[in-house]
Amino acid sequence: DQQVKQNSPSLSVQEGRISILNCDYTNSMFDYFLWYKKYPAEGPTFLISISSIKDKNEDGRFTVFLNKSAKHLSLHIVPSQPGDSAVYFCAAPRVPHYSSASKIIFGSGTRLSIRP
């Protein structure tokens, strides 16, 4: 069951413009959501998170928006820079019915390319 979905496998944006990465989820019980960034041959690194009680969280050039009624979140990067070229994963914690520990589940990722 894919509870966190990223339907766009790739995105190309011109340097300086806004990049918008999207993520949909099916479980309305998620407490928070996270975005991770991954460069080739490296592990993912945490980028930004948002609590389910908020609809926006901003950190420098990165802003995450949460639309609970649509079960949708998006990551905005403004302005986009060449170093932003990477794969971006949205993620959420899920508490399985058989365990008290939550586990982080990831979407399939969106490859962002910033072109000059």
Add this chain to the structure above:
Amino acid sequence: EAGVAQSPRYKIIEKRQSVAFWCNPISGHATLYWYQQILGQGPKLLIQFQNNGVVDDSQLPKDRFSAERLKGVDSTLKIQPAKLEDSAVYLCASSLDYGGRVTGELFFGEGSRLTVL
């Protein structure tokens, strides 16, 4: 602060052979995870440890995969025998854990890329 260490970085084996991956988490992190990332997909959790106890191994193919975390620190993940579909990057991660709840920020190692021929 040292990050999560993994070895080897790359491994090529033939199907039916065995392989082992090692992970040393960030000092003081109680929770350790092994994820499998197949090309074009997101990381999939294989097993999660809280100290040296397993809290989730529901997606670990137990007929061929095994993992242990001795003394609540280092961990090894073993595959025996390997299949072609095991070709993937195996990511180890660790996190601080407050009150048994994962806060979400995982610190990943660089991963071990396995190719099964």
